[in-house]
Amino acid sequence: MPISIRKIYSNQTIDIRHEAIWPDKKREFCILEDDKNGTHFGLYKQEELISIISLFMRENKARIRKMATKPAYQKKGFGSKLICHSISFLELKNINYIYLFSRKKAQMFYEKFGFLSEGDYFKKENISYIKMYKTINDIKS
Template structure:
């Protein structure tokens, strides 16, 4: 089941999946309080989370998309991403983008997203900017 959640509800899974070797505070972003946050729940526990931000120029960005390893490759993250795309369109976004880990690029390409620019690094992890025009 997909639910709207608070930013704080996303933090444990963000930390566990994305940045387990960083301090807990590292998974928080300043924009969190202005974002929309969604979780995919199994047995009343969030197993996938994502956060959506839409700016004043109708550009949407999703961040901190994390799915627990035990629940990956089951379509849960895909369902969550589709909800985020739908919500961005409802909010009149003209495009949506994310900073994607390079190894996740094929996942985003399945949704029609395209790489924009060159590979860059956050710490030791390679990333690419992925973009989709609605």
């Protein structure tokens, strides 16, 4: 089962975002206004794109948005591989602060990678979210 992670175009993320995150919305709902400015990675199992992540970098900070894995492949470690790859990529770009807004049900997933919660839960589209962050590349004296 060869697995590879590659940079992809933003339009390649939309179908998986739609299927895994917002299946009850129109496909267009899954397109981010800022997609053209992001760095997008896809995890392929053989040649099938099964998991995606979008990174938005600004100065020394990055935001992870719309990480998703096709439902048939969830809970099999593919998302973990993709998040580890993304954190390593961001470290090489000298990013020292990564944040995201996690659905409450995914909070423990991100905690496994050292993300900490900040603030209170909030609702969007009737789903509970919380801000999470991780610091990397701290300057050591």
